[in-house]
Amino acid sequence: MSIAERPSRVTIKDVARVAGVHFTTVSLALRRHPSIPTSTRERIEEAARQIGYTPNPIFGALTHFRVHGCVRATPPRVAYLVNRDIDEIPHANAFWEGAKSQAEILGYDLELISVREGHHDSKSLARYLKAQKISGIIIACFKPGLLELKLEWKDYAVVKIHSLHMEPEATSVANDQRQDVRIAFREMLARGYRRIGLAVGEADEDSSQYRHTAGYLIERASVPVTDHVPQLLFPLKEDPKEVGQLLGQWVRKHKVEAVLCNWLSVRELLVAAGLRVPDDVACACLCLLEGTAGLAGVFPNLHMVGTKAVSLLTSQLRQGTRGISAFASSTYVRSRWQDGASAPWKTVAISR
Amino acid sequence: MMRRQSSGLKKYPTMNDVAFAVGVHPTTVSLALRSHPSIPLATRTRILNAVREIGYVRDPLLDAFNYHRCSKHASKRTASIAFVADANSASLFEGLAYHPLVYEGVRAVADPQHLSLEIFQIGANGLTASRLNTILTSRGITGILISTFTLSTKDIVLDWENFSTVKIESHHLLPQMDVVSNDQCQAARLCMCKLRQLGYRRIGLATALDDESRLQDNFSTGVLVEQADMPASERVPPLLFERTNVAEISARIAAWVKENQVDVIMTNWSEFFREAAWSTADGIRLPTDPPLNIPRDVAFASLDAPTDQPHIAGIVQNHRLVGMRAMEHLEVLVKTYQRGAPANPSGTYVPGYWRDGATVPHKPVRRKVRV
Numbered sequence: 001m002s003i004a005e006r007p008s009r010v011t012i013k014d015v016a017r018v019a020g021v022h023f024t025t026v027s028l029a030l031r032r033h034p035s036i037p038t039s040t041r042e043r044i045e046e047a048a049r050q051i052g053y054t055p056n057p058i059f060g061a062l063t064h065f066r067v068h069g070c071v072r073a074t075p076p077r078v079a080y081l082v083n084r085d086i087d088e089i090p091h092a093n094a095f096w097e098g099a100k101s102q103a104e105i106l107g108y109d110l111e112l113i114s115v116r117e118g119h120h121d122s123k124s125l126a127r128y129l130k131a132q133k134i135s136g137i138i139i140a141c142f143k144p145g146l147l148e149l150k151l152e153w154k155d156y157a158v159v160k161i162h163s164l165h166m167e168p169e170a171t172s173v174a175n176d177q178r179q180d181v182r183i184a185f186r187e188m189l190a191r192g193y194r195r196i197g198l199a200v201g202e203a204d205e206d207s208s209q210y211r212h213t214a215g216y217l218i219e220r221a222s223v224p225v226t227d228h229v230p231q232l233l234f235p236l237k238e239d240p241k242e243v244g245q246l247l248g249q250w251v252r253k254h255k256v257e258a259v260l261c262n263w264l265s266v267r268e269l270l271v272a273a274g275l276r277v278p279d280d281v282a283c284a285c286l287c288l289l290e291g292t293a294g295l296a297g298v299f300p301n302l303h304m305v306g307t308k309a310v311s312l313l314t315s316q317l318r319q320g321t322r323g324i325s326a327f328a329s330s331t332y333v334r335s336r337w338q339d340g341a342s343a344p345w346k347t348v349a350i351s352r
Numbered sequence: 353m354m355r356r357q358s359s360g361l362k363k364y365p366t367m368n369d370v371a372f373a374v375g376v377h378p379t380t381v382s383l384a385l386r387s388h389p390s391i392p393l394a395t396r397t398r399i400l401n402a403v404r405e406i407g408y409v410r411d412p413l414l415d416a417f418n419y420h421r422c423s424k425h426a427s428k429r430t431a432s433i434a435f436v437a438d439a440n441s442a443s444l445f446e447g448l449a450y451h452p453l454v455y456e457g458v459r460a461v462a463d464p465q466h467l468s469l470e471i472f473q474i475g476a477n478g479l480t481a482s483r484l485n486t487i488l489t490s491r492g493i494t495g496i497l498i499s500t501f502t503l504s505t506k507d508i509v510l511d512w513e514n515f516s517t518v519k520i521e522s523h524h525l526l527p528q529m530d531v532v533s534n535d536q537c538q539a540a541r542l543c544m545c546k547l548r549q550l551g552y553r554r555i556g557l558a559t560a561l562d563d564e565s566r567l568q569d570n571f572s573t574g575v576l577v578e579q580a581d582m583p584a585s586e587r588v589p590p591l592l593f594e595r596t597n598v599a600e601i602s603a604r605i606a607a608w609v610k611e612n613q614v615d616v617i618m619t620n621w622s623e624f625f626r627e628a629a630w631s632t633a634d635g636i637r638l639p640t641d642p643p644l645n646i647p648r649d650v651a652f653a654s655l656d657a658p659t660d661q662p663h664i665a666g667i668v669q670n671h672r673l674v675g676m677r678a679m680e681h682l683e684v685l686v687k688t689y690q691r692g693a694p695a696n697p698s699g700t701y702v703p704g705y706w707r708d709g710a711t712v713p714h715k716p717v718r719r720k721v722r723v
Contacts, residue, residue, distance in 0.1 A: 061413040105688050107409050176699065178573070210577065214537070217576040218569050301696035308698060311688075315680040319461070327670050329677050330535070331700040334528075 010053045019047040030055070032320040034155070075109040078136035078313060079129060083116050083146045090289050091302060092141050095161050098306025099138060106314050108136075115149055122150045129156075136317045138309050139163045139170070144206045145236055154323035157316035159309045165206045168324045171316070173309045175300035176332035177208055177262075177286070181215030183337050184260045184284045184298050189223070192346030193258035193282055196220075197229035199247055200262050200286070202236050212262065212286065229254045240265065248273025251281050258343065262286040267295060267342050282343040296340030304333045365408045374402045385689060387494050387514045400689055410687065432467050433682065434488055436508075437499040439475030451499065454520060457675025458497060465683060467495075474508065485510045495686040497678055501525050513692035516685035518678050524566045527693040530685070532678040534669040535701035536567050539655050540574025540618070543667050546706045547616050547653060551715030556614035557590040558605055559655075560621060564592060571620070571655065588612045599639060606640035609650050616651035616712060618666075622658060630663050632710065652711040665709030673702045 012030070016023035021044065029036045029044040036044075080099055086092040096112065103110035111134070115125055129137070129151075137156050139149070142163040149166065158170035181198065188196050198216040205212060213231065220228055232250045234243050247269050251259065259266060259281060266283050275281050285297035308331055316322075367385075371378040376399065384391045384399040391399075435458060437451065455471075462469050470493075472484055488496070494514070500521040501508075507526035519531045540557065547555050557575045564572060572590055579587045591608045593601050601621075609617065630636050638644040646652045654666030677700055685691075 058417060061417055102688075104407050105404065105409060106684070179568075213580070214573050214577045217580060218573040221572070221576060304694075304696050304698070311681070311684040315684065319464070319680075327673055327703050327705070329532075329673070329700050329702045331698050333698040334696050336696070 009056070010051050012053065014051055015044065015048045015053050018051055019044045032322070075107050076136070076317065077109045077111060077132060077134050078103065078138065078310075078317070079134050080110050080112050080138045080140055081115050081125075081142075081149070082112065082140050083114070083142045083149070085114075086112075086140075091287065094289070094302035095140055095306040095309070098303035099140070099161075099310045100306070101303075102307040102310040106310065108310065108314060110138075110310065116147050121147065125149075126151055135322070136313050138313055139166075140306075140309070142166060142207070144203050157313060157322055158324075159313040159316070161305060161309050162207045164209045169328050170325065171312050171328050171330075173305050173312065173331045173333070174208060174211070175287075175302060175305055176334050177211035178215035179332070180286050180298040180300065180335050181212050181260060182219050183335070184286060185216065185219035187296075187337050188258040188260070188282070188284060188343060191258075191282075191343055193343075194223075194227050195229050195255055195257045196223075196227075196260065197231065197250070197254060197256040197258070198260045199232040199234070199250065199266075201234040201238055203238065204262055205233065206236075216260075229256055240269070244269040244272045248275060251275060256281060259283040260286055264289060264292060264295075277342055278344055284340075284343050288338055294341045296343035297338060298335045299338045300335040301333055308333060364411075365406045367408065369406055370399065370402050370408050373406060374399050386492055387691060388492065389489050389514075393513070403689065432493060433462060433469050433495040433497065433679075433686075434484075434493050435469055435471045435497045435499060436484070437471060437473050438501040438505055439473045439479075453671035454499065454675035454678075457672035457677075458679040459675075460672075461676050461679035461683070467679075467683065474505075481508050481510055489514065494691070495682050497682055498522060498525065498529070516682060516689075516691055517693075518682040518685065520674060520678050522566075523568055523699075528697045529693055530681060530698045530700070532674055532681060532700040532702070533567075534656075534671070534674060535703045536570035536620075536655070537574040537577075538701065538703045539667040539669065540571045541578050542704070542706060543618055543653055543655060544575065544578040547618070547651075547712065550712060552616045552651065552712075553586050554588050554613050554615040555586075555618055556588040556608065556612060556616070558608065558617055558619040558621065559590070559592060560595045561592045562595055563620060588614055602638055602640040606638065606642065606644055609644065614650060615715070616653055618653045618655060620655040622654050622656075622661075622664060630661070630710075632663075635710070647711055647713050651713065651715070654711075657707055657709070662707075663710040665707060665712035667704040668707045669704040670702050677702055 012026040013023045015026045019026065021040070025036060025040070026044055026048070029041040030048065032041065080096065082092065082096075084092065086096055100110055113120060113125065113128075115121070120128065129135075135156055137151075137158055139158065139160045140163070141161050142149070142165075144165045153168040153170075158168055160170050160172040162172070162174050164172060164174075185196055198212060200212045216231060232246065234246065243263070247259070247261075247266075250256065251270070251273070259270065261283060262285070263269065264285055264287065266285050267277050270277050270281060270283060277283055283296070285292070285295050288295060288297045288299045312331065367378045367381045371381045374381070376395070380391060380395070381399055381403075384396040385403070387396065435455065458469065472479060472487070474481060474484060489511070494516055496510075496515045496517045498508070498517060498519040505525065512527060517529045519525060519529045521531070521533045523531055523533070544555055557571055559571050564570075572592075575590055589612065591605065593604050595601075605617065608614065635646045635648060638646065644650055652664070654664045657664050657666035657668045659668070681700065
């Protein structure tokens with residue numbers, strides 16, 4: 001059999017001939033290089049599909065070896081953006097820990113970058129990302145009301161942890177706050193509490209698209225109207241002293257028997273407002289952390305939220321997905337209930 | 353060409369490093385990572401812990417090389433991902449219905465990664481769960497996609513700790529795993545917003561009780577969130593019906609529409625449209641007592657608008673994207689050796705989009721007549 005007769009593999013040169021472009025254009029287009037217009041790319045992709053071209057992994061490996069002298073690529077870098085000092089915030093830190101360890105497992109180099117006064121602003125961040133060839137970013141738990149972030153979103157693969165109040169519409173991950181409220185509500189009901197109230201920060205609700213409220217509304221719909229308590233929203237600028245006062249007034253005014261709150265200091269705030277816990281009012285925290293003893297509530301797996309964020313981002317990066325998705329998915333990680341002295345079973349009260 | 357300094361290269365952990373740390377042979381590590389049944393669970397756990405500690409990951413380039421090498425031997429090709437469905441849902445595989453779209457999405461992600469897929473239908477051709485377990489184990493399949501199961505299947509018994517699993521839709525199916533599904537809550541919210549834009553004010557949700565429990569009250573939650581911002585006079589109480597027969601359900605819907613002056617029915621239930629033909633001039637007549645005409649008496653918006661019936665307005669669900677997200681999710685679990693049921697399962701929700709249709713005509717805003 002002569003060389004001419006041998007059935008040959010389909011190469012990018014064949015694709016180039018069909019599409020009527022140079023083969024380097026094909027190569028760039030199939031890697032979704034921004035220099036190739038979308039219409040051209042689609043035409044080339046269609047041609048590749050038609051004649052059945054698939055990249056040869058061996059050549060890929062070989063080329064890499066030739067260029068880099070090793071068969072293993074240096075780990076691609078991805079950015080983890082925050083707009084606060086996360087060392088001070090245990091929740092934010094837990095997300096970061098989870099993300100970091102998953103990035104290591106998946107072979108990515110995750111870099112923590114601050115976007116705030118005295119650090120990066122949007123402009124300098126864009127320059128930095130470009131210079132470092134970083135195209136994957138995680139917008140981690142941005143607090144509303146601080147510095148805004150504006151990037152050319154079409155250049156990046158983006159995953160958000162919470163941060164739903166801001167641009168862009170991207171894949172998001174969070175702990176399942178709706179389910180958390182539902183679990184807490186039911187546990188409180190089971191313990192004999194009747195007037196159960198939800199008290200959360202407006203900032204938290206804004207950045208989660210009112211997930212706490214949604215869970216509260218659906219659970220409240222299953223109890224008699226006489227037991228309905230209007231929910232309390234802490235103002236955007238949260239001052240612990242003011243929040244404590246608001247909480248105290250609200251509990252007294254609406255005769256709340258059990259408070260569901262996402263603040264770790266909920267019990268201290270109630271006590272400071274002159275209420276005895278659990279004698280006057282019971283409480284459950286909606287976002288417990290490791291080492292909080294005596295407080296009943298919901299224990300989220302924030303570590304897992306960070307893990308999922310990195311997993312989702314790497315899926316996008318591998319598939320070459322960039323920019324804003326018309327149908328961004330949301331992932332919510334379930335939490336578990338933890339008993340505590342702040343919400344004892346109410347059997348004594350009933351027998352009295 | 354300049355040679356790179358070897359000290360400049362980052363040292364990547366290999367299987368040998370794992371083997372050395374645990375004190376087993378490298379081939380044992382290899383088998384354990386593929387969840388081979390010949391390796392005891394205790395040993396595998398020990399090895400997986402070491403893998404995590406050392407940070408060993410499969411080399412994608414070597415993987416690619418291996419794939420290429422193995423693909424020369426046709427007989428050696430085996431499925432690496434199982435797509436498990438219910439025999440009861442076999443009808444869903446036909447036509448434009450739900451499964452083919454999901455499956456297409458799954459393929460769109462799996463194919464470029466050189467992951468092969470095989471469909472298994474529990475209950476068909478005598479395939480029991482335990483038989484499936486044997487097949488998966490002996491073929492070395494470690495990734496399972498559980499497709500939508502009907503409510504009659506409560507749980508499946510497999511040796512879950514050997515597999516990475518992602519469920520599609522079936523929240524009710526035990527054990528609890530990571531689930532990917534359509535965003536029903538968003539569907540209800542988006543649908544209500546669109547209907548209000550189109551001039552409707554008495555929007556009523558009608559859905560089956562068991563659907564709501566299967567989907568974690570997602571429709572009702574969406575409705576409650578939207579109603580919270582609406583005047584009390586426009587809040588229609590949802591109708592949750594038992595799934596009996598079309599006639600009985602139609603009667604309940606008719607009574608509820610009348611009692612609450614519903615101007616548009618919002619539902620995921622479109623059996624009406626299978627029973628009677630749609631006519632462009634006259635719409636459709638519901639078999640209710642008194643008969644209701646859509647859209648003359650009441651408009652109709654579907655929360656899962658069928659692609660083959662373009663006259664039905666409502667939310668179109670992105671089944672293909674659901675398949676894609678599920679496969680992406682599973683791929684990461686397989687690759688990072690996360691087997692078994694997770695302590696904190698997650699739910700991933702894919703939003704749908706609005707589609708106009710003849711069942712929801714634009715409604716001119718009525719001026720309130722004051723007496």
